[in-house]
Amino acid sequence: MQCLFCKVDNDKVINSRTSLDGLSIKRRRECLGCGRRYTTYERIEESPLRVVKKDGTREAFDRRKILKGLERACEKRPVSTDTLENIVSEMEREVYDKFDREVTSGFLGSLVMQKLKILDAVAYVRFASVYREFKDISEFIDELKPLMTNVPKKKKDGSNDSRSISLQH
Ligand SMILES: [Zn+2]
DSSP states (O other), rough: OOTTTOOSSEEEEEEEEEESSSSEEEEEEEETTTTOEEEEEEEOOSSSOEOTTTTSOOOOHHHHHHHHHHHHHTTTTTOOHHHHHHHHHHHHHHHHHOOSSSSEEEHHHHHEEEEEHOOOOOHHHHOOOHHHOSSHHHHHHHHHHHHTTTSOOOOOOOOGGGGGGGOOO
């Protein structure tokens, strides 16, 4: 840190204190060139992570946006807001673990799908249908198949009964 007075870049930190909101650090420094003391404030970056979208543009990682998507998918489903908040926190941690600066929107999407798949089948299918922008119904059915094979079948004729999705819960 360059000294404010003599411009010498040689100082020692006398003490550091984190602010009440936990988002900045106040440091008392002493210049080893001129002996003067001064205080610096460092702001902690809240979310340096950026999301790369399909068209190559970038935007700041926004957990509220993910939460909103989850809430929409889980509308009228027996899933609490707390659970969704936890999922977003889990995702955030995973993303920060794996990436330094940038994550693709595709990765975030597939992460949401993974979480919803475990959480609620109906919410999962809802999200998947929007996320994957199905071109035709067969793609949509493909998405349903793995869910339905998990459901113990009553009939043996192999007919696809879409109601079986809700029977999972
Ligand atoms: Zn100095």
